[in-house]
Amino acid sequence: MQEIRERIKVALICDxxxxxxxxxxxxxxxxxxxxxFYKWVEKRGQQVYQHYSVLSGNVLYHLVCHREYxxxxxxxxxx
Numbered sequence: 001m002q003e004i005r006e007r008i009k010v011a012l013i014c015d016x017x018x019x020x021x022x023x024x025x026x027x028x029x030x031x032x033x034x035x036x037f038y039k040w041v042e043k044r045g046q047q048v049y050q051h052y053s054v055l056s057g058n059v060l061y062h063l064v065c066h067r068e069y070x071x072x073x074x075x076x077x078x079x
Contacts (some may be wrong), residue, residue, distance in 0.1 A: 001076040010072045
């Protein structure tokens with residue numbers, strides 16, 4: 001996986017199954033999330049991070065939300 005670690009904007013949908021990204025903006029481009037493969041929570045001390053592994057086209061993206069500040073980052077790309 002290519003490491004990116006850049007701040008992004010994310011649009012979310014909330015339903016009975018949880019909260020999921022619908023699209024995100026990176027480098028001025030809006031990227032539609034076609035599928036969420038996996039999501040998990042990571043705790044580092046008091047900090048909580050929500051991770052999403054999402055697919056757009058043939059590219060897998062690793063998105064991370066710092067839940068306390070609601071800041072989103074593109075951690076990496078594969079494909």
